[in-house]
Amino acid sequence: TYVISASCVDVKDRSCVEECPVDCIYEGTRMLYVHPEECVDCGACEPVCPVEAIYYEDDLPAGQEDFLAVNTGFFDDL
Ligand code: SF4
Ligand code: F3S
Secondary structure (H helix, E strand, O other): OEEEOHHHOOOOOOHHHHHOOOOOEEEOOOOEEEOOOOOOOOOOOHHHOOOOOEEEHHHOOOOOOOHHHHHHHHHHOO
């Protein structure tokens, strides 16, 4: 799955939502989240985020690895 990380917080540009072919990016209070089972790993969202918040799960930068669990955990709470 792709993952949205820290730089989305309080930015919420939403360009990623427009690009996603399966509508698997959902809005929370302070950031957006990718549904890990609905994401088809197409990568379309990644280049359009102006703050480079989106990464493939294995490519999260140092210090941002926890955002995989942050994304998946959002859906556990629904
Ligand atoms: Fe949507 Fe593709 Fe991004 Fe996954 S990688 S969130 S399917 S645009
Ligand atoms: Fe957030 Fe970037 Fe999407 S700021 S809402 S991940 S385009």
